[in-house]
Amino acid sequence: MPQGDYIEEFRRRFGERPDQREKERKRRAREPHKVAVRSKELRGLKAKIFHRERFKEKIRLRKEERALKLKDAVAKKNDTGEDRLKNAIPAYLLDREDSVRAKALTNTIKQKRKEKGGKWDVPLPKVRPLPDDEVFRVIKTGKKAKQKEWKRMVTKVTFVGDGFTRRPPKYERFIRPMALRMRRANVTHPELNVTFSLEILGVKKNPSSPLYSQLGVITRGTIIEVNVSELGLVTTSGRVVWGKYAQVTNQPELDGTINAVMLV
Amino acid sequence: MTVGGLKHIQVVPEALDLIDIVLSQTQRKTPTVVHPGYAITRIRTFYIRKVRYAQSCFHERLTKILSDFPILEELHPFYADILNVLYDRDHYKLALGQVSRIRSLVDSFARDYVRQLKYADSLYRAKCLKRAALGRMCTTVKHLRPALAYLEQVRQHMARLPSIDPMTRTLLIAGYPNVGKSSFLNCVTNAKVDVQPYAFTTKSLFVGHMDYQYLRWQVIDTPGLLDHALDERNTIEMQSITALAHLQAAILFFVDPSETCGYAIAQQLALLRSLQPLFADKPLFVVCNKTDLGWEQQLDPATWTAIRETAEQVGAELMTASTMGDDGYASVFAVRNRACERLLALRVSLKVSGRQTDSVLNRLHVAEPKLVRTPQIPASVLERRQALRDADDALNQNTAPELACTLSTSRAGRKTERELERDHGGAGVYSMDWRKHYDLTDPAWRYDYIPEIVDGKNIADYVDPEIHQRLLALEQEETMRQSMLSDAVGDEPRADVPVDQPSDTDVALIREKARNQRRLRQQQAARDRTQRPKLSRKALLKVRKTSQAVAKRPWGRAVDPSTTKQQTRKAAHSAPVVYRTRAVSDQSLVPAGLRDVVQARHAQKLVQRTLRRAFSGREHRQGESDRFIGTRKPHHLFAGKMSLGTRSHR
Numbered sequence: 001m002p003q004g005d006y007i008e009e010f011r012r013r014f015g016e017r018p019d020q021r022e023k024e025r026k027r028r029a030r031e032p033h034k035v036a037v038r039s040k041e042l043r044g045l046k047a048k049i050f051h052r053e054r055f056k057e058k059i060r061l062r063k064e065e066r067a068l069k070l071k072d073a074v075a076k077k078n079d080t081g082e083d084r085l086k087n088a089i090p091a092y093l094l095d096r097e098d099s100v101r102a103k104a105l106t107n108t109i110k111q112k113r114k115e116k117g118g119k120w121d122v123p124l125p126k127v128r129p130l131p132d133d134e135v136f137r138v139i140k141t142g143k144k145a146k147q148k149e150w151k152r153m154v155t156k157v158t159f160v161g162d163g164f165t166r167r168p169p170k171y172e173r174f175i176r177p178m179a180l181r182m183r184r185a186n187v188t189h190p191e192l193n194v195t196f197s198l199e200i201l202g203v204k205k206n207p208s209s210p211l212y213s214q215l216g217v218i219t220r221g222t223i224i225e226v227n228v229s230e231l232g233l234v235t236t237s238g239r240v241v242w243g244k245y246a247q248v249t250n251q252p253e254l255d256g257t258i259n260a261v262m263l264v
Numbered sequence: 265m266t267v268g269g270l271k272h273i274q275v276v277p278e279a280l281d282l283i284d285i286v287l288s289q290t291q292r293k294t295p296t297v298v299h300p301g302y303a304i305t306r307i308r309t310f311y312i313r314k315v316r317y318a319q320s321c322f323h324e325r326l327t328k329i330l331s332d333f334p335i336l337e338e339l340h341p342f343y344a345d346i347l348n349v350l351y352d353r354d355h356y357k358l359a360l361g362q363v364s365r366i367r368s369l370v371d372s373f374a375r376d377y378v379r380q381l382k383y384a385d386s387l388y389r390a391k392c393l394k395r396a397a398l399g400r401m402c403t404t405v406k407h408l409r410p411a412l413a414y415l416e417q418v419r420q421h422m423a424r425l426p427s428i429d430p431m432t433r434t435l436l437i438a439g440y441p442n443v444g445k446s447s448f449l450n451c452v453t454n455a456k457v458d459v460q461p462y463a464f465t466t467k468s469l470f471v472g473h474m475d476y477q478y479l480r481w482q483v484i485d486t487p488g489l490l491d492h493a494l495d496e497r498n499t500i501e502m503q504s505i506t507a508l509a510h511l512q513a514a515i516l517f518f519v520d521p522s523e524t525c526g527y528a529i530a531q532q533l534a535l536l537r538s539l540q541p542l543f544a545d546k547p548l549f550v551v552c553n554k555t556d557l558g559w560e561q562q563l564d565p566a567t568w569t570a571i572r573e574t575a576e577q578v579g580a581e582l583m584t585a586s587t588m589g590d591d592g593y594a595s596v597f598a599v600r601n602r603a604c605e606r607l608l609a610l611r612v613s614l615k616v617s618g619r620q621t622d623s624v625l626n627r628l629h630v631a632e633p634k635l636v637r638t639p640q641i642p643a644s645v646l647e648r649r650q651a652l653r654d655a656d657d658a659l660n661q662n663t664a665p666e667l668a669c670t671l672s673t674s675r676a677g678r679k680t681e682r683e684l685e686r687d688h689g690g691a692g693v694y695s696m697d698w699r700k701h702y703d704l705t706d707p708a709w710r711y712d713y714i715p716e717i718v719d720g721k722n723i724a725d726y727v728d729p730e731i732h733q734r735l736l737a738l739e740q741e742e743t744m745r746q747s748m749l750s751d752a753v754g755d756e757p758r759a760d761v762p763v764d765q766p767s768d769t770d771v772a773l774i775r776e777k778a779r780n781q782r783r784l785r786q787q788q789a790a791r792d793r794t795q796r797p798k799l800s801r802k803a804l805l806k807v808r809k810t811s812q813a814v815a816k817r818p819w820g821r822a823v824d825p826s827t828t829k830q831q832t833r834k835a836a837h838s839a840p841v842v843y844r845t846r847a848v849s850d851q852s853l854v855p856a857g858l859r860d861v862v863q864a865r866h867a868q869k870l871v872q873r874t875l876r877r878a879f880s881g882r883e884h885r886q887g888e889s890d891r892f893i894g895t896r897k898p899h900h901l902f903a904g905k906m907s908l909g910t911r912s913h914r
Contacts, residue, residue: 179382
């Protein structure tokens with residue numbers, strides 16, 4: 001006990017207050033009332049936080065209760081022994097598992113069909129088409145050519161490769177702002193259920209328009225190629241895979257990050 | 265660095281609490297209303313502000329933590345080592361490093377998202393970006409949970425560490441467990457350390473303070489040490505080792521030769537030898553404790569020599585002590601005093617030999633008087649002292665010592681109060697005579713009774729300290745007057761003037777006095793008049809007019825117009841007397857600022873009426889100032905619609 005533990009020191013010397021137990025009991029008894037008052041009186045953000053916590057707590061309690069009840073019920077059932085009797089099969093019927101086996105067969109067939117279809121599928125088969133006026137903003141530059149207004153700025157997240165050099169401003173039609181250029185994506189491996197932050201190698205296809213693919217615009221549903229050399233994936237022939245395709249699942253312009261699912 | 269730095273660290277919030285704090289602060293301290301119709305730049309700045317604010321909040325909080333916790337390299341090595349022993353230096357540094365890392369992450373997130381927000385083209389997009397930014401900040405801060413919990417624990421523990429000043433005069437108590445270290449501390453200081461008859465009662469460093477030679481000393485009690493290798497020592501023992509290693513103190517190594525502590529004397533001496541490197545350049549004492557158990561008689565001479573030899577070997581001074589108080593703590597204080605003296609001498613010699621002292625010594629000059637001035641004691645006093653001394657010697661030779669005490673009273677000539685008390689039944693029985701030595705003119709007055717109340721009056725109210733002088737002055741005046749009277753009359757009294765009648769000179773004197781008094785009064789009145797309430801010019805004119813009108817009448821009296829007729833009739837019968845004084849006295853009844861009695865009466869009536877109205881039905885009120893308002897917001901004034909023209913009440 002360190003020297004500064006004055007509360008323990010006090011208790012050691014003089015003991016507890018005579019009414020300590022009673023006080024604690026009362027405090028415990030009052031607690032629900034206090035919570036009730038708080039829940040009534042709180043307003044605004046505080047109320048939101050409070051109720052979210054309370055809601056979670058209630059769910060937890062209810063789950064515990066249910067689990068307890070289930071446990072009790074199971075124990076009860078097992079105690080009676082009726083369950084065993086009901087499922088008991090006479091000796092002459094013991095071999096017959098036909099129905100079960102049939103069900104399993106159909107299941108496997110279904111699974112196979114699904115897998116076959118899955119080969120051509122991507123996680124997001126349908127995406128909303130993006131019109132040009134949403135993706136590009138007209139930029140007014142220059143003096144004399146004002147009427148034309150032919151420069152465009154991409155308002156979505158883009159990927160710009162390492163070797164890119166800007167064209168001279170006169171010939172530069174599309175501007176991809178630095179703030180919206182991204183180099184990494186959070187890619188989830190669907191089978192391993194793990195997520196990696198991987199470097200983007202390029203934009204394979206933007207479903208909305210080939211122009212977008214060319215510009216490297218990354219929107220929801222875009223297929224991107226990512227560098228997986230860090231993961232150490234190996235092909236069947238034993239070669240290290242370093243590029244893999246992934247489909248973007250979020251709206252990067254709203255989230256500020258790119259989330260994608262790897263296509264396996 | 266002082267110890268204060270360790271004690272005043274702000275509470276470290278839990279990670280989730282920190283997030284709640286920052287988010288609600290952001291919500292409270294930034295604007296909350298935005299509409300899609302606003303100009304897009306306005307929307308962008310609205311959300312950028314929120315992101316920036318949250319970032320700065322996080323940054324501030326985390327920076328506060330980083331700056332509060334001490335950097336181990338900057339602490340005194342004693343504290344650095346203690347913190348290392350208690351909280352593990354690596355863990356501590358990692359936790360702080362993590363906080364710093366998260367801080368920079370939060371900053372970079374904010375930078376990134378603010379850049380993106382500048383390209384937001386709709387309210388929805390800006391809002392989503394803000395949400396993502398705050399979300400990412402919170403998620404990273406959530407990862408700080410274990411680090412912050414650890415830091416909070418460290419903070420609490422640090423606040424409760426004893427305040428040890430590593431630079432001051434210190435006695436350090438060390439030794440095997442249960443040899444009486446804590447008892448020693450309790451003896452010499454005011455500390456109340458737990459003392460129990462089992463090993464390792466003391467689990468951390470304890471500090472007590474004491475005074476010796478008008479200096480403040482700190483005494484540190486350390487947990488018990490066992491004799492094994494340094495890397496086998498646990499946290500409790502390591503605290504002792506740290507204190508021994510880093511504090512420049514006098515070390516009292518306690519040994520229990522009676523072996524009631526449960527460890528053989530050989531083991532204890534082995535520990536002493538193994539700790540020798542830590543004792544370099546420090547005054548060291550081996551204190552053989554628990555002499556009250558009588559081991560000194562039973563101790564094997566071989567053991568005793570072993571103890572002595574070991575002490576010599578490590579360069580320690582050997583002392584014995586008993587902390588049970590059977591020798592009135594003499595041995596304990598002997599140990600303490602010896603240790604203090606040696607440490608003080610060492611510290612002084614170190615200071616003198618230090619480089620700093622040279623510059624000071626050069627400038628020092630100690631002036632010493634050439635003449636030695638001895639105190640001047642009168643010869644009579646010296647004689648008296650000598651006589652007393654002689655008498656004392658004679659008594660001591662002749663009588664038994666217990667009698668000397670009683671007899672010594674007679675030689676002094678008078679009994680002291682203490683002796684009187686002893687003779688008359690001791691304390692509580694004898695009550696001291698306070699009046700015996702009252703310093704009064706006549707000693708016979710000493711026991712006079714002084715009543716408190718006489719004729720129902722407290723005489724303290726009438727006490728006049730100079731009453732004697734006054735009486736004397738009065739008597740003197742009387743004699744003077746009588747002599748004056750006799751002078752004026754001559755030696756023989758005149759037949760036509762009775763003795764009671766005042767003489768001419770007397771009258772003259774009295775008149776003179778009266779004149780003086782009148783003049784004084786007038787001056788006073790003149791002074792007062794300037795401060796009196798005045799009538800306004802208009803009112804004054806009116807008053808003058810009426811008084812003039814009255815003066816024109818033959819009887820010249822100020823009258824109430826209602827009663828004029830009656831009074832004129834009455835006055836016709838009576839003699840024409842000018843009631844001037846009466847009119848003036850009537851005027852004086854009128855309060856200042858009012859014209860006449862009628863107006864005054866009217867004013868009084870008005871006051872009464874308002875009071876009656878104000879108080880009607882509320883007689884229980886305290887007074888005029890009790891301004892109770894029953895209903896703060898009367899319903900009829902606040903309910904209903906409030907369009908134009910519906911409010912007739914205001």
